[in-house]
Amino acid sequence: VVGAMHGYVHDQVCQLLFLMLYSVGVRLEDGEGYEWYFNVSNALAPATHYQSAFHCRQSISEFIYYKDLEMYSNISKFVYGNYTQALSIIRTKDVHCKGMLEAGINSPDVFYKWLIEEGKYLRSLTQTLPKESLEMLYYQKLVALQKCQEQLQNAHQSKHQHEQENELKLLADVQALEEKLGISKRWVDGCEEWELAKRSVREANYCRALDKLKWWLVAKMFEMARLNIAGTGMCILMSPFIACF
Structure with a gap:
């Protein structure tokens, strides 16, 4: 199981199968409590890097003692937050059930079925x-070979040998692929096969760029949610000070 702090959508299949958000029985727990603790303790590194062994241990002991006191004082806030969150879920249960029925979802098992189907699709x-x-x-x-041959015609004597070596390597790769694909006549710019492959390459590049953009957006959204700053832009726009302008 991958904890919530581990990251989001770095791999969609991994997230779908192992992220705690989608694991049955885990509910709303984030997990990785030790990782959260050691992440906070990273602030000790600059202070203890040049200290002696005694002062380094002293700083770590004082930090742990302070964190114990802080965590103990925050236990009531933690329990209260979980309690209010549970009450909010119970209070909105009927609304969600009504929305499920309107969408044609008769049972929560449908969501698990969707997760399985999505996992099969992603795999x-x-x-x-x-x-x-x-x-x-x-x-x-072929495109790389075409560019290489164009550069070879315009290359100076010093770069001529280097471009010839590149041309020979590309020719060997092209011939090997032609043998695997059973191509008897080499594709040229403008033929039907060339245009179809060109479109496929463009679509593949577009999908990869879209996946990177989606990864960045979702990761930033969850980071903002963890930092409790999600939605602050709308609050700023609705503030009385901004409304005066």
Whole structure:
């Protein structure tokens, strides 16, 4: 099981299968209590880096003693927060049940079924079709070979040998891919196969960029939620001071 502090959407399949948010029976626990504690203790590093062994142990002991007192004083706040959160969940249960019925969801088991289906779908995306991936790679090698040949024509004598070596490597890769794909006639710019592979490469690059953007947005949203600053932008806009302008 991966705790909530471990990160979000660094790998969608890993998150879906092991993140505590989706684990049955874990409920709203974040987990990784020790990691939270040691994350706070990182503040000791600059102070103890150049201290003697005695003063280093003294600083660590004082820090632990202070944190024990602080945690003990915050226990009541922690219990109260969990209690109010549980009451809020119970209070909104009927509203959520009504919304589920309106959406055609008759049982909470449907959500677990969706998780299983999503996991199967994501695992099926881990590998692209062999022929499709080879065709995309073949197109990319052809484009690289075309650019290399153009540079070879305009290259100076000092760079001529280097460009020739690159051309030979790319030619070997292209010929190996042609043999695997059974291509008898080499693709050229403008042919149907070239355009289809070009479109596939563009779509693949777009999907990768979209996945990176989604990863960044969701990660920032959860980080803001953990720092209790999510939604502060709207509060600032609605403040009386801003409303005067």
